[in-house]
Amino acid sequence: MPDPVKLLSIGVAVPPNVIEQGDAAVAAHTAFAARFGDFERLSKVFESAGIRRRYGVRPIDWYLTTSGWQERNAAYIDGAGALFLEAATQALAAAGLEASQVDVVVTVSSTGIATPSLEAQVSGRIGFREDILRVPVFGLGCAGGVSGFAIAANLAAARPGCIVLLVTVETCTLAFRMDKLTKANIVATALFGDGAAACVISAARDGIAEVEASGQHTWPNTLDIMGWSVEPEGLGVIFDRAIPPFAEAHIEPAISAILAGAGLSLADVDRFACHPGGAKVIDALETALNLGQGTLNHERDVLSDYGNMSAPTVLFVLDRLVKAGLPPRTLMMAMGPGFTASCVSLKAAA
Template sequence: MTSPRPADLLSLSTARAPHVLSQADAARAAEQMFGGRYAGFERMRPVFESAGIDQRQTAMPIDWYLQPRGWPERTDAYLETGTDLFVAAAKAALDEAGLSGGDVDVIVTVSSTGVATPSLEARASGRMGFRPGAARVPVFGLGCAGGATGLALAGRLASAAPGAVVLLVVVELCTLSFRTDDLGKADIVATALFGDGAAACVVRSGGEGGFARIEASAEHTWPDTLDVMGWRVDPTGLGVIFDRAIPPFARNRLRPAVVEMLAGQGRTLEDIDRFICHPGGMKVIDALEAALSLEVGSLDHERTVLRDHGNMSAPTVLHVLDRARRVGLPPRSVVLALGPGFTCSTVTLEALA
C-alpha cells in the first residue's frame, strides 16, 4: 500500500474587515457599554492598554455595536461581510496560485462566529465561479484553533486526491459578539481583544510549485476543559466564554502535549526552527514562549499581527504564517493554535525553495 503524497501550500492570502477601530476608540466604546453599569469596569479598564493592540478591523462601524442587536441583525451582518471577506481572501489566494474559481475541486470553509445555512462558500459561489461539482466542506466550532485545524484538513483532503485543488477559506467576525446586554469580565476582555478578518490558501498534492509542504498534523484535546473557552448561545446572540485563565494553562500544560504530538511524527522540539502561533493575547504569547522554551520576544510576527489586527480567532494564525513566509520560512516550522475543546492543533511545514 502506497503512502499518501504530501500536500503543498501553493498560496496564502489575507483579507481585512472594512472598518478600522483604534484601541483608544474601543476603550471609549467599552466605557459607554459597561461604565456605570458594571461595578468592575474601572478595575478592568487597563486591559485595553496591556492587550498589545493598536488597532483592529471590524465588520461594522463602531456606532453599530453601541445599539442593542439581536440574532437577525447580527446574522445579516455576518452573511454580508462574511461573504465579502470570503470572496476577497479566496480570489487573492487563487490569483497567487494562477488559478480561478472554476479550477477548485474542494472548498473547505472554517467559521465559528455566525450561523449560515447555506454556508458561506455556497453564498459566494456565483461570485467565485465555482463549478457545480465542487465539493463543499463547511466546518463550525473550532474557534481560534480553526486556522491550523482547517489547514490540516485541507492537507489531508489534497493528499487523498492527488492533483485536486483544495481551497481553504477561514472567516471570522468576532466583533459581532460584542454585547450591550452582558456585563461581565469576559465580555470586557473580548471587547479589548477581538477583531474581524479572513485568510485563504490553495493546497494541492502531486503538482509543482508552492512555498511549503505539509509534513504532518496533530491535535491534542485536554480532558475536562470544556469551560476554558467557547461560545454560549443566548437569545440575542453568541456570548464569549473565558472561564479559565488561558495563559497559565498554556504555560503549565502545553509543552508535554506538543512533545507528544511531535514524537508521533518522529520529531522533537529541537527539530523545529520556528513555531508560528496563534496570538490569542499578549499574555498568551508570553506563555507560549515560556512553555516552548523560546527566547523572549522571538514570537515577533505574532505580536505584530496582534498589534495591527487584534485577535481575529481562526484566521489570525494564517496572518502570522503569511508574514513569516514573506520574510522567508526556515526549513521546518510548526503552525500552532489553541481553541475550544480545549485543544491544541498543529501543522508541521517544510519550506520549499
C-alpha cells in the same frame, strides 16, 4: 510514492471599518462604566492587550446599540461573505489559478450561522464549479486556522491532483454585547477583530512549503475554558478559566507528543507560528516552549495590527513568515475550544 501535499499560496483580508484601540476603550467606557462596578479595573486590558487597532464588519457605533441574534447573524452573512471573496480571490491569484479550477473548498467559521454555508452563498460570485466538494467546518474557534489547514491537507492527500481551497473567516466583533455585564465580555471587546485568510493546497503543483505532519491534543474536562454561549441577543464569549497559565503549564507536553508521532521533537522546529490569542498568551507560549522573550515577533505584530481574529489570525502570522522567508521547518499551532491544541508541520520548499 504519492507527491507530497504543498501550500501553494496565502491570501488575507480585513473589513473596511477601522477600530482604533483607543476608540474601542472610549466606547466600552460609555457602554459599561456606569453599570459595571469593576469596569475601571478591567478596562486596563485595553492598554495591556498589545493591540493598536482592529477591523470590524460594522462601524464602531453599530455595536453600541444592543441588537438581537437576527441582526447580528445577518451582519455575519454579509460581512463574512465579503471577506471570504477577498481572501479567496487573493490566494487563487497568487497561485495562478481560477476559482473554476478548485476541486474542494474547506470553509472554517464559528462566529455565525449560514445555511447554505458561506462557500455556497458566494459560489456564483466567485465562480466555483457545480461539482465542487464543499466542506464547511464549525466550532473550532481559535484553533480553526490550523485544524482547518490540516483537514484541507488531508483532503488533498486523499484526492491526488486536486486543488483544495481553505478559507477561514471570522467576525468576532459581532459578539460584542453591550447588554452583557461580565468580565469575559469586556475582555472580548478589547481583544477581538474580524478577518479572513485563505490557502491553496495541493499535491499537483510546486509550492511554498510541504505539509509534513499534523496532529491535535484535546484535554479532558476543559469545556469551560473557551467557547460561545448562544443567547437571544447573540453569541456570548466564554472565558471561564485563564488561558495563559493553562498554556504555560500544559502546552509543551502536548506539542511534544504530537511531534513525536511524526518522529520529531521540539528541537527539530526552527520557527513556531502561533495563534496570538493575546499578549499574555504569547508570553506564556514563549515560556512553555523555551523560546527567548520576543521570539514570537510576527505574532505580536499581527496582534497589534489586527487583534485576535480567531481562526484566521495564525494564517496572518504564517503569511508574514512566508514573506520574510520560511526557515527549514515551521510548526504552525493554535489552541481553541475543546480545549484543544492543533499543529501542522511545514517544510520550506527547497
